[in-house]
Amino acid sequence: MDRIKSDIFTPEKRSEVMSKIRGKNTRPELFVRSLLHRIGYRFRLHRKDLPGKPDLVLSKYRTVVFVHGCFWHQHDGCKSSGFPKSNQPFWKEKLLRNKARDKRNIAALESLGWNVIVVWECETKVKNKEKLVERLIEEIENKNV
Ligand SMILES: [Zn+2]
Structure with a gap:
């Protein structure tokens, strides 16, 4: 994420660039998919009818999995989650909005009886x-964790 800290783009351009980078089928997402697949779980991808379009949905276990980028979703206490040095107010607002949205989606899913794994x-x-x-x-197996 060092790339972002010394930013050569305007916030708008950066936002456009980064939204192309994040998106579906990211490396972390493929990694999690392949792990789950290997240990024998079946899942569907990006179900649009569920809050937040979870990355993976294991219907049989009523479990959804989000694979979150530490920066975009502001992983608490993670060294990859710091705000960029330039355009602080812009990023702060944007990233905190992402985080708030995640929280709402998780709460909505849980109220529908889904087990949510991030x-x-x-x-x-x-x-x-x-x-x-x-x-x-x-x-996945022990839903009350
Ligand atoms: Zn992290």
Whole structure:
């Protein structure tokens, strides 16, 4: 995310560039999909009829999974979540709005009886694979965690 801190773009241009980068089928998302697939879970992708269009939906377990970028979704306490140095008010407003939206979507899903799992981008490193697999299985199988 160092790229963003010394910003060469205007906020508007940056926003456009970044929205192309985030979006569907990001690397962390593909990583989580392949993990779940390998351990035998079936899921659907980006169900538009659910709040927040969850990245993965495991209907059988009434569980949805969001794979969130640490920057875009402001992962608390994560070193990748800092606000860019330039255009602070712009970014602060935008990113806090994203975070508030996530919170609303999760609450809405939970009120519909869905178990919601959020996987952060920083958890999707190859070296953290086993830890992530364990957490996913635990949270999918044991909904009251
Ligand atoms: Zn993070």
